[in-house]
Amino acid sequence: MAPGPTPLPPEVIAAAAQQMQFARTPTFVAAQEDAIASLRRVAQTEQGEPLIFAATGSGAMASAVTNLVAPGQKVIMASCGNFGERWVKIAADHGVEVVHLAFAWGSQVDPAAVATAVADHPDAEVVFTTQSETSTGVVNDIKAIREAAGDRIIVVDAVSGFGVVDLPMDAWDIDVIVTGSQKGLMTPPGLGIAIAGPRALERADELGSGGYYFGWKRTLDGQNTGRTPFTPAVSLVFQLQVALARIEAEGLDAVFERHRILGRACREGVRALGLEVLADENPEAGVVTGVLAPSETDGKAIMSQLKAQSQIQVAGGQGDLSGKIFRIGHCGWFSFYDILTTLSALELALAALGRDVEVGAGVSAAQRVMAAAAAG
């Protein structure tokens, strides 16, 4: 129950359990083209080009900075947690000037602040932000942030939220979506994906190379001719193809709705145990639930107890939140019963740690959310 790498459906495991293929066979090229077409449908874009790198999501994030911004240029970055701040670190590393709108961990990015920054900095041509902030569970209002960004190019880190929370690229006029294989896409880590729209691709072309390994033009040209510039991560691409087929078979709307329900059930269950959820209420926060540790115990003790007592792995807090929170991931191959199991284990863990907890309250609350959802 950690927010990535997430569990693999059986057919995704099976896709790795086969002999290796030469990377230039028609079978592999067709699998990659199929995965690319499917990524386009999940991103709800006609013209966006999914670029698949043998790398993790952070590699794809870095590619967005180096392909879209030259050293010395100015950008706006709006963050509200560890991964939003990663944009700023990548930019600093690349010598980019950053107007950093840093919102508190656990709060959302305020679109009004983005609008002000855009007005104040006409020379900042690209805006970077985060859809699902994995370090806190916050899901930002990307539609509103996009509108606030006006005519600027906008790049959205959707590493944990892609295929989990609705993000219609064309309808919302998103220029770039960045994601990774190991969250909502239910594939092992090792694929970083940047889906770049026409304006972004044009800007990258004008800027020249985005770095040898992560150059967008080189990658796109390779994909379009069936010959990636470097050996692709063959087994992972086959697995991604299978995982994407699963998402499409369930249906995009059903996938998004399932995650909304998982998030709601998890939050209600946690609150019924007297614990506080880090992020403000947000119906779209179906990726990961950040839970504030009660004052008398700490997040790491709860994590350890869950692991020792019930063999359930949750994630800890990052940065300043280390020890203060724990995070229950539910992006990808998760059902309501995974939430129910986790809440059950959490009740037992809290009781074992000596906390006065009403046993059954968490699972009951979650059950009521599920019943209401089933009733429509």
Place this chain on the structure above:
Amino acid sequence: MAPGPTPLPPEVIAAAAQQMQFARTPTFVAAQEDAIASLRRVAQTEQGEPLIFAATGSGAMASAVTNLVAPGQKVIMASCGNFGERWVKIAADHGVEVVHLAFAWGSQVDPAAVATAVADHPDAEVVFTTQSETSTGVVNDIKAIREAAGDRIIVVDAVSGFGVVDLPMDAWDIDVIVTGSQKGLMTPPGLGIAIAGPRALERADELGSGGYYFGWKRTLDGQNTGRTPFTPAVSLVFQLQVALARIEAEGLDAVFERHRILGRACREGVRALGLEVLADENPEAGVVTGVLAPSETDGKAIMSQLKAQSQIQVAGGQGDLSGKIFRIGHCGWFSFYDILTTLSALELALAALGRDVEVGAGVSAAQRVMAAAAAG
């Protein structure tokens, strides 16, 4: 029979056929540490630090350039094929000034030319070259090139030769070895590995960041604390661990000797069919055999015939050699009987293409090489 991605031994396939693990579990951290220790033994180094990136070998190559050289600095690059020239492209992309010693495809790098370049360019502090040039089958004399490079830092692309051809890092005073998972290491593509010695790590530290995703210091610090800076490619690392255990169980010397015999058997078999081997005779050329297509047919026709008639996949020529050669890979999980099978298929393919070939001559020649090897 292509030189990568190479076939996976059954236990390496099985290592991928398991449920995903959270990347911070003690089990995964131990597997990664085990793989790192094993890489150090295969590289025959005490102090070299294997840095594992979720990327392909080209990503690890790019990391060596960006971590060791600042834009505007001068380096010496000695190439004799497509992958040697890749160093030059990476350097150009990074704004590095290159003294390029370009030897013809199919010939070796001349160490004397490296010595001259080193003397002529005292300000070129790093020398880049290739151990096994996958585009031609040539294996360079790295010991001699290293001596010719004098006091300079030397970086060796051993993507296809690592774990195939002897390259004792400490004994030969090699500063950096770069490799990938999908050749001699018998693991799916998706891991790029740079093994960096103390002088190289120190230079990289002084230079500052080598790029956000490929920064050596960030990666090393992460590995040393059991927390990689980015999500590692969990399934591939588990597979690498198993593949390395296989190499160590066979024994390094036995692995190197097996590849010498494979190379010799392949060359003798090909020549007995009246075809010419691209690379000059070299007892260490056990990675891939580049075969010149006879004038009356072309390399692509032979490749297609092998695939259609015998379901054997070989690789074509790259760059100017496209169509002029085909390449039989034998690095990794290959035995003598794979060579025998390939030569048999090649005889049938040449006959089917109307070439006057003495059926049985190729397999007999290879068989004699094997018998001599078995006799010691």
